[in-house]
Amino acid sequence: MTTWSGNISKMKAFAFPDGKVNYQLPIGDELIEMNTLIGKNISVEYKGQINCIHCSRKTNKSFSQGYCFVCMxxxxxxxxxxxxxxxxxxxxxxxxxxxxxxxxxxxxxxxxxxxxxxxxxxxxxxxxxxxxxxxxxxxxxxxxxxxxxxxxxxxxxxxxxxxxxxxxxxxxxxxxxxxxxxxxxxxxxxxxxxxxxxxxxxxxxxxxxxxxxxxxxxxxxITYPVNKYPEKIKSINLDKDMTFSGELVGIKGQYLLLDQERVINVRKYAGYCVSLHA
Known part of the structure; x- marks a missing residue:
């Protein structure tokens, strides 16, 4: 199992000539190739710390998807x-x-x-x-x-x-x-x-x-790397559920799709410090 830790920001994405989308998740100074994790079990732990994606100062609350109040x-x-x-x-x-x-x-x-x-x-x-x-x-x-x-x-x-x-x-x-x-x-x-x-x-x-x-x-x-779409959607809230785990079944937009109909909007949690295990 590999572990990556650090502040996350919205996933980087580009489409190949055939229209298929490839995703990379910035965690700290690393870029995680997310397409390779589809079909595998992952776990994410929020460390309870948020840093502004512009000035890096600690903030108790994220504004405008990743900024501290001053920058916002x-x-x-x-x-x-x-x-x-x-x-x-x-x-x-x-x-x-x-x-x-x-x-x-x-x-x-x-x-x-x-x-x-x-x-x-x-x-x-x-x-x-x-x-x-x-x-x-x-x-x-x-x-x-x-x-x-x-x-x-x-x-x-x-x-x-x-x-x-x-x-x-x-x-x-x-x-x-x-x-x-x-x-x-x-x-x-x-x-x-x-x-x-x-x-x-x-x-x-x-x-x-x-x-x-x-x-x-x-x-x-445009086509997305999704093995299974949810019929009913259960949104993961990192502020309430500081850890989650399960099979990554797909990625679309800025959302990770997991088993048991769960999804999480990565962009919403830009600046959050997390550990990803896969």
């Missing part, structure tokens, strides 16, 4: 506009960290459709080898980039308009209960772009024609 209140990446990009206030001169905003928000963003059990609209900044890690984090089995916009604020305005016709939230319980039924994202894209055509034209007039452009690309298919 001061970092631009923890501001409300990260969850609601249409509220970006960089242009008003009130960004918490203007340099961070320039490097992350004043860059091209992609508006996309994905299938996480139901079709949803979302935004992402990074797409590597045609796949965004955000699609993987949300457990999407299909995704389609539909628009490229020049900055985060504009992507939020477009997402808000499209969300009048398509949801913008992932139902994590639906996502974890099995592979989603395949959807015709091309047809859905054409329908929704037709519905928001006037709004897109208005935004182009306001921000410039090059600030918002449609993308013609193929649907991306």
């Amino acid at each position: 209140r001061g970092l631009a990446q923890c501001d409300t506009c990260i969850i609601k990009p249409e509220l970006c206030h960089y242009s008003e001169g009130t960004c918490r960290e203007p340099e961070w905003g320039e490097a992350n928000c004043l860059q091209d963003h992609i508006v996309y459709l994905s299938n996480t059990g139901n079709v949803k609209v979302g935004i992402t900044r990074h797409i590597s080898d045609n796949v965004s890690s955000r699609w993987i984090d949300q457990g999407a089995t299909q995704a389609l980039a539909i628009l490229r916009v020049k900055e985060r604020l504009l992507s939020g305005l477009v997402e808000t308009e499209i969300s009048k016709f398509i949801g913008d939230k992932t139902n994590w319980r639906t996502m974890l209960k099995g592979k989603a039924k395949s959807l015709d994202l091309i047809e859905i894209r054409d329908e929704v772009l037709n519905k928001v055509d006037q709004k897109i034209s208005e935004l182009q007039q306001q921000y410039g024609l090059q600030a918002l452009q449609t993308i013609d690309t193929d649907v991306v298919e």
